[in-house]
Amino acid sequence: MRKLPRAINGVHARQRPAALPLPADRKVSAFTPSPVLDRWNADAAGIRPSALEIGDNVITMFDVIGEDWWTGGGVTAQKVSAQLRAIGDRPVEVQINSPGGDMFEGLAIYNVLREHPQDITIKIMGLAASAASVIAMAGDRVEIGAASFLMIHNCWVVAIGNRHDMAEVSEYLEPFDRAMADVYAQASGRTSAECAKWMDAETYMSGSMAVERGFADALLPADQVRIDEQARADDRRTNEIRATELALIQSGMTRSQARARINTLKGTPGAASDPASTPGAGGTGLTDVFGRMLSTLTI
Secondary structure, three states, rough: OOOOEEEEEEEEEOOOOOOOOOOOOOOOEOOOOHHHHHHHHHHHHOOOEOOOOOOOOOOOOOOOOOOOOOOOEEEOHHHHHHHHHHHHOOOOOEEEEEEEEEEHHHHHHHHHHOOOOOEEEEEEEEEEEHHHHHHHHHOOOOOOOOOOEEEEEEOOOEEEOOOOHHHHHHHHHHHHHHHHHHHHHHHHHHHHHHHHHHHHHHHHEEEHHHHHHHOOOOOOHHHHHHOOHHHHHHHHHHHHHHHHHHHHHHHOHHHHHHHHHHHOOOOOOOOOHHHHOOOOOOOOOOOOOOOOOOOEOOO
């Protein structure tokens, strides 16, 4: 079992909860990019542990990272913290099959897991992409299925504005990309520069490749995972809605407008018309951080 130094930029996570940078203003909204959802639908949706019963020290992450407005689900730092309190001072197993989602929530969950006083074993059951790959790096031991994937890339945004707005967005995102590269480097033993190159290339690593590069310690036995066809169908339907929302936002709609349009097509007109009842909708879609543009930050 590898024992990682629990420090980011010289700051020990067990001594300081905010070991990774988190924004002071979280009015940016988040969703998973369409290419990742497509890969999730094709390869990983519906993968679950094969055991009929899951121990009371196991945390499962079989959903998007961050609160999911469409389903009411999603993996959040608040939920993970509550689960850790219930488990108490014992070793923890975290099972992951997630396309990622909200970068900020992923960083928060990483910090929460690193604060746990006992060892944490991460098991990647299908896909740990984007924000979920950051969470996976919190493990004292990481195991991955031979047919599973770990995917890393830079912060991903949808933004509307002129070249000055885009320059501001780039400057804003740079420290988060650097922080992630540092996390991957500490976990894998590779350099931050190597990890940054893999992030630039939006790299998918198979199970054996993740082990070879140091991002995982061992492969999972084949009989530890199975395909839940009902869960796969449910995951794919929800991901189609998320991808449609993203396409509408890329066309120039605000997030509230996109959700209202989708709900109208689903037969529930006006369901998203009140931004106050729409987590992450951001009202007009203009954030305080970027002024005149809609910005959506994910990894």
